Amino acid sequence: MKPFDLAYHHASAHGIVAAVHLPDAAAPVPEEVLDRLHPGEVAHARTLGGFRQVSFVGGRLALRLATQQLGLQPPAVLPDDRGCPELPEELIGSISHKRTLAVAMVARNHGATLGVDLEDYGPPRLGIMGRVLTPRERAIVESLPADRQWPALLLRFSLKEAIYKALDPWVRRYVGFLEAEVDPDTDGGAAVHLQLEGGEGPFDLDAQYCWLHGRLLSSVRVRPVHPGASRPDAREEAGELVAAGSERD
Template identity: 40%
Template structure:
């Protein structure tokens, strides 16, 4: 794979992150960098899904290799997440033009999540902000406390804030799922993004699920929110 197809390589609090520009199609040159098992899986995917799937695997594998680790073929488990060796933790996300992989060693059964969301442009007026807010996903994504906090955000910046909360909870869900093996709803976590990229996280899972230490981070890169989560069972 040519180096100019890598959008970035850098370290985040929760691991090594690599971004890959999603190709318009998967040609023989890209297939050659995959393991045979991965090529077999790609051939069974719908053509429209192949470019992002391949870019995500390339991103995650390179993130591991940047750490001196070799994950081998990165297939899918029965939940659709990357199927990795037990001593490795990783996650993939993508939007239309960019795929990212987050990688680290899995210490103490630590699980990772990463999410990528397009940052909408700031509207020029309150009227434009209200028009752009449709469909309104606030009630689905935000808890009552988060909705109250949103009222203190200038109206023109609220859509961005809602999407940042959405992204953080998506990353958190990816990190939680291997530990609870069920759907985690948006209202089962409360997040407060901080200006320095940190996040206050409160989980509201049922007691029979156990207790967890959960962390999230956020940053902006190439007009995207890039969010990460790290979760381990206490």
């Protein structure tokens, strides 16, 4: 179990998952580990300190390993202005990390986006319920036996974080926990009902979860219901001129 080495691969319906062990201590990432990344990624890692450097490097290594599993050359992946990993046109992907593990999910781009979230099971934090759940979700969770309330809450929390990441390229704003309602089933899927305050969409969401090596892994794939919808361009939002007639997908 060497830090920054592969922990596991996993093929899911949304893409290839790769996980990388992270060191328990937040010491600077060794140079021989940084050497595995692209120079641009290394330059970004050097701007980060403590666990942020460790987790950033772990996430990028996991993304590389997952991309290689797809049979593609790993690209340099830097964060966009909102922190979302900026992948080349042919790929979609997402990253999540916990104290000792970083995971990335990658798939070929067929007009959707991906969000992934990794959660440790415990300790239970039922106090987040009011912030994370809508009144209807809360009534469902609170009606469960006491020992089932935390897993039911954690599942909804994790799926919502994955929803956030997958939605961000389309909406490019903070989406609150109460803008989505999640009804997980017992087969690793979940129904999602979005009520986006900005009126964006409509979107087609596919949400999945599994317990993998003792942790919860959630993933969400988002695609616009109307094919041909385009993702907002960050440069346009920043007020920079995008040449008239330039092509976007």
